[in-house]
Amino acid sequence: MAAQDDIRTAGTDNMSTDTFIKGLWKENPVFVQVLGMCPVLAVSNTAENALAMGLATTFVLVMSNMLVSSLRNFIPKQVRIASYILIIATFVTIIDYAIQAISVELHKSLGAFISLIVVNCLILSRAEAFASKNGVIASLLDALGMGFGFVIGLFSLGAVREILGNGTFFGMGLFPNGFQSWIVMILPAGGFFTLALWLLLFNIWKEKRKPA
Amino acid sequence: MNEPLSQIFINACLVNNFVLAYFLGICPFLGVSGKMETATRMGGAVTFVMLISSLCAFGIHLLLEAIGAPFLQLISYIVVIAATVQLVEMFIKKMSPALFRSLGIFLPLITTNCAILGLALFQTNKGYHLLESFVYALGAGAGFMLALVLIAGLREQLDFAEVPKVVKGTVLTLVVAGILSLTFMGFAGLGG
Numbered sequence: 001m002a003a004q005d006d007i008r009t010a011g012t013d014n015m016s017t018d019t020f021i022k023g024l025w026k027e028n029p030v031f032v033q034v035l036g037m038c039p040v041l042a043v044s045n046t047a048e049n050a051l052a053m054g055l056a057t058t059f060v061l062v063m064s065n066m067l068v069s070s071l072r073n074f075i076p077k078q079v080r081i082a083s084y085i086l087i088i089a090t091f092v093t094i095i096d097y098a099i100q101a102i103s104v105e106l107h108k109s110l111g112a113f114i115s116l117i118v119v120n121c122l123i124l125s126r127a128e129a130f131a132s133k134n135g136v137i138a139s140l141l142d143a144l145g146m147g148f149g150f151v152i153g154l155f156s157l158g159a160v161r162e163i164l165g166n167g168t169f170f171g172m173g174l175f176p177n178g179f180q181s182w183i184v185m186i187l188p189a190g191g192f193f194t195l196a197l198w199l200l201l202f203n204i205w206k207e208k209r210k211p212a
Numbered sequence: 213m214n215e216p217l218s219q220i221f222i223n224a225c226l227v228n229n230f231v232l233a234y235f236l237g238i239c240p241f242l243g244v245s246g247k248m249e250t251a252t253r254m255g256g257a258v259t260f261v262m263l264i265s266s267l268c269a270f271g272i273h274l275l276l277e278a279i280g281a282p283f284l285q286l287i288s289y290i291v292v293i294a295a296t297v298q299l300v301e302m303f304i305k306k307m308s309p310a311l312f313r314s315l316g317i318f319l320p321l322i323t324t325n326c327a328i329l330g331l332a333l334f335q336t337n338k339g340y341h342l343l344e345s346f347v348y349a350l351g352a353g354a355g356f357m358l359a360l361v362l363i364a365g366l367r368e369q370l371d372f373a374e375v376p377k378v379v380k381g382t383v384l385t386l387v388v389a390g391i392l393s394l395t396f397m398g399f400a401g402l403g404g
């Protein structure tokens with residue numbers, strides 16, 4: 001078993017940068033895989049919320065990926081999904097209480113969406129598609145890459161929505177007093193429109209690159 | 213806070229529609245909304261699971277309060293939802309194999325539908341009693357189905373429209389969903 005593990009990690013060693021990078025861009029969870037959309041749309045009304053949500057998700061993703069990967073030879077195949085969900089729910093409970101301890105205000109503005117990290121398809125899909133088949137270190141890198149990719153996606157949405165909808169960035173005013181803020185960007189509809197815009201830009205960029 | 217039951221229903225169904233105002237259940241909303249028929253069935257299945265898991269969540273909340281272990285809330289809710297979905301799956305398989313085949317992969321995926329866990333958490337936060345929880349779940353399910361059917365109808369029409377290639381698919385669906393969400397804002401005054 002140990003030897004097998006060694007071969008596996010040796011095999012993935014030169015690919016480790018790839019494992020990390022692919023989550024950031026090529027397989028970005030938000031723009032390419034379109035996974036875990038519910039929190040992306042719901043808490044991206046300010047840059048701060050988006051960043052906090054992204055980091056919380058990354059924490060859960062990293063921890064659950066590592067635990068799933070280290071237990072992958074012990075979990076029976078039939079009950080694996082249920083076990084993954086239990087592992088994820090445990091870490092989500094931890095981060096829920098941690099955020100409450102750090103900042104009650106943040107906890108209030110994120111609301112139930114911290115608990116809802118449990119059902120973020122991104123985390124379960126990484127556990128099933130990557131962590132259950134790969135070593136601990138590779139899973140860690142994969143989780144970090146995917147997590148940061150998720151943060152980038154959330155943040156780019158949150159920044160646009162806060163700047164246009166509120167005229168602020170991280171609570172700082174950006175525009176002179178005459179600025180008429182676009183209320184619609186803060187409303188739920190703004191979330192749909194902003195995500196559509198980013199996906200459109202991503203698609204255009206992909207189309208342009210294709211012939212080359 | 214003693215809301216009348218009708219108000220709870222309208223609030224959950226229209227004013228604070230789970231999909232269009234709370235962004236819960238976006239994954240099936242984007243994934244299963246291509247065809248009217250599957251959208252209706254999916255809506256029905258989700259509503260059913262919502263009703264059962266909402267009742268279970270109510271019981272679990274009382275139990276956890278009694279033994280003083282609120283930190284187990286999330287874990288036990290998700291286990292109950294997973295078990296309910298499994299039960300529903302077995303039940304449908306036995307009673308109506310035809311419906312089982314047409315729902316296919318969507319049935320197990322209901323477990324990771326955040327609308328259901330969200331419903332259980334919201335009803336606990338709002339402190340609804342048993343009957344209120346039931347009406348809340350009914351409203352949320354009806355709202356989910358309404359949003360799903362509306363977008364499926366729109367998407368079936370859009371299939372015939374000529375749009376640039378880069379816009380096709382998710383982008384177009386999101387724009388349509390945004391417009392629908394704006395429309396639902398019109399209900400804002402209704403629930404009070």
